[in-house]
Structures are given as C-alpha cells and as structure tokens.
Amino acid sequence: MRRGVLRALPPIVLTAGLLGAWELYVELSGVEADLLPAPHAVAAALWQNRGLLWSNFTVTAEEVVLGLGLALACGLTMAVAIHLSPLLRRAVYPLAVGSQAIPIPVIGVLLVFWWGFGIFPKLVVIALICFFPVLVTTVDGLAAVDPDQPKLLRTLDASRWQAFRFAELPSALPAALSGARIALAVGVIGAFIAETTTPTSGAYPGLGREIVTDINFATPRAYAGTVLLFAFAIACFHTLTIAERRIAPWSIQPRGEPR
C-alpha cells in the first residue's frame, strides 16, 4: 500500500507542477481564454459538460478498443504469414510500409461509401494506423528465435507447426506486445483522425469530432475532451502492461525485488 502511494507520487507531483505553471502563465500573460483556457476553467467545463463529454467518450473508447483489436488481428496474421512465406514477405512488406503514408482524408469518403455512417469505417482507419507497429515488431520477434532451437526441436521430431507453437510464437510474444503498446499510443489519436475524416450518423459523434466542433466557440470544453483522451491513453497503456505480466511473465526482468 505504502509502496503504491510512493510509486504514484512522481507523476502526481509532475502533473501538479505543470498545471500550476499553466495556471500561472494564463494568469500573468493575459492570453485570451479562447486561445488557452486556464486549468480551472477546463476543470469547470469538464464538470459542467460531464454528461455530453461522457456520452461522446464512450463512443470513442469503443472505437479505440475495437479498432486496436482489429489492428492486432491484422498485424499478427500478416506477421505470421510474412514469417512463413518469403514470397509474401517480398510482396506484402513494401505495401504495408506504403500504407502508412496514406493521408486518411483521401480514403475517408470511400470508406463511408463502402460501409456507411456506422462504426466500421472508423475501425478500419484506426486499424490502418495501428497495425504497422504490431506487424514490424512481431515479424522481427519471430525471426529472432535462437537458430539452434529449430534443430533441437527437429531431433525431438517436432513438425513445422509444433516448432512454431513451442518456439517461435512464444519467443515473439514480448515483441508483439511492445508493438501493441506503440499501437495503443497512436490508437487514441487514430480514433480522432477516424472521427474527423468519416462522418457519422450516431447520436453522439465521439470525442474527436466534439473537440473539433468546440475548439472555436467552446474552447474550455475542447480542452476538457482532450483531458479525457489523455487520461484514456494512460489507462489503456497501464492495462496492457498489467496484461503483459500475465501473458508473457518470463519477459519481465526482476528488478532486484526480494523474492
């Protein structure tokens, strides 16, 4: 319990310091509230608009979680396929790299034309942005298996599938999880891009579109929405770190903690 408090202290102190500096800057510089609202104004906006912001937030959170799921599924499948087939590697890898350069507005309208105003086009945008780190780290992780390991497994009569299942796959898991963490960090901004490039018909358009609407005439509310995205990214990252400890416990280095 005490250790938990001690661990949480540095980020709390830093955040408090930054908020204080921000408040002071707004106070002393006289910058206009439309340009940069003070933290207390943002906090007030957050409280006053809690219903609206929360409803939009749940839309965005769902997009991020499902979009990341889609990105993971695509990234991992492609990584395994590329690992097993040198032909696919040559064919697919350059296109995967190129896909990262596509400005999303170019295809946003097309995605809506194909799949309508629902959530799916947004998931596609998020997956397109997020699959790449998963793909690259997993391909490298799969290739990094000890080259003597397959030899040993062959003398134990392992099939290709068994060698993959017992050696390559678990050996690539920590790398794949690192890729997932990077994907998650860009996933939230991915959802913002998705919402602002593909129109929606839902009752709540999501936090991203809400922020864009608010930024000109309700600046504190736009900031309040940003605060929610900020906190959400941190929460997701922590969840994944905890999951990693369960999924790949061997990859966590002990840090001199007493056993």
Next chain:
Amino acid sequence: MPAKGAEVPTELQSRLQTPSPQEAAAGEIALKDVGHGYRLGRGATVQALDQVSLRAARGELVAVVGPSGCGKTTLLELLCGLQTPDRGSVVCPPAVLMPQRDLLLPWLSALDNAALALRIAGLSRAKARTRAQSLFAELGLDGFQHARPRELSGGMRQRVAFARTLLSGKPVLCLDEPFGALDAITRGEMQEWLAETLARERRTVMLVTHDVEEAILLADRVVVLSPRPGRVIAELDVGLARPRVRTDAEVTALRERALDALAMGARA
C-alpha cells in the same frame, strides 16, 4: 550452419541412411568412410570430416575427442539426421541431440521443458508432466519443477536439458559438450551424476567433448579425431571398472595416451 541438404524431410533421410536393416535393428551405430563439408559461399568449401569410420554397439558409450573445429558437432548432426553426409554412409537408430547450449525454452517451467518431447509426441500437458515427474526426482531435480530456466544454475539447467533428452525415448543420445560451459567443480559433479544416471538408464551414447579426462571417466571407448578435416587417428578401449576416479593411475595413463594421440594429430 546446416547446408541446403538439411532441408530434406526426416523420413526421406532415414530411408537414405538405412542400407543395412540388420545393423539399425540391433541399435548399432555404424559410420563408414563419411566425408562432409560446408559451402562458405563464393564457391569455397570447408571439409569438416574426412573418411570417418566408427561403430558403437548398443548400450555403448563412445566419446569423441578432438581439437575445436574438427567436425565433432557435424558428426552428431549426421547421426541425428539433421544433415546427410556428402560421402559414405551413416547407419543410426533414431537419435536425439543434446546441444552444447541447453536451449531450454524460457517460457516453460523446468518440468515442462523436460516434458517437451512428450508434448511434441502428442501427450496432453497433464500427462506429459506426470511422465516427466518421476524422472525429475531420479535426476535430483525434485523441488525445481516450477522454476523457470533463468532461475536455475548452469548445472541444474544441464540436468533439465538431459531429462528432456532422455524423455524423447530415443535409443541413441548425442551429447555435444554437455558440460563445456560449466565451472570445474560443477563439471566434476555433473560427470559423476551422468555416469550414475546412465548406469540406470542404459542407452547408446555418443559423447562429444574436448576434455580428454571427461571422455575417459565416462566412456567405454574413446575415439580421437585429428584437426580439420576430422579423421579418426586413435581408438582407446577404456575398459575400467566404474565409478572411475580421475586420480587413478589407469585413468591418468589413458589420459596421457589420448593426449599423445591428439598431439601427434596436431603435428601431422
């Protein structure tokens, strides 16, 4: 690095390598005029083994000693069917390799690592664990079932690797410098341990080592290879009662003979 030939499926290889069913059925190892080399690229090749002929009877422990790079590891890979010889013939019953490094899988517990061959053979995790469990106690590993490899000492890791090798159930064990990476004291302990274990679990063993003393302490017969390309330059029958003690006059005498043979090979 395995040559391209290593890609041949195992079934095909074993058919290619079985000119004499009688010998294989008897659990015998027979190498006849085996030569093997590696391509280095740009057309250059390195000859690892040249005209190697040797036999091992069923249940016999043959140690192969020689300077580094004389093709000892290649010899074991030929026996295990990981490579096919360029020349000559290899007859060997199913063989399992215990490589120089333990190659334990870091994500499996010690017990699951030992039981790997059983899992590969299609047993469920629970059944494989039960089967491995009894051997674990015999090998002095009791209490370490759930430890991960990185929590084990070097000696313990080699024991787990040896348990994995034994549990493959194959009649021939190919041990590649099994104690090469251990400190002198642990190595001595492990040699005694291996001698005891093999006295209980009789198998045909091909032990590769550069430690002449280890070869004489453990083996029924010692084969001395020359520097690259490896050829057989001496064969010593050990024929001493077990357990053997490294300071015994007979052990030291055999050691001198083996070292002399190695020195002659190096000069030739």
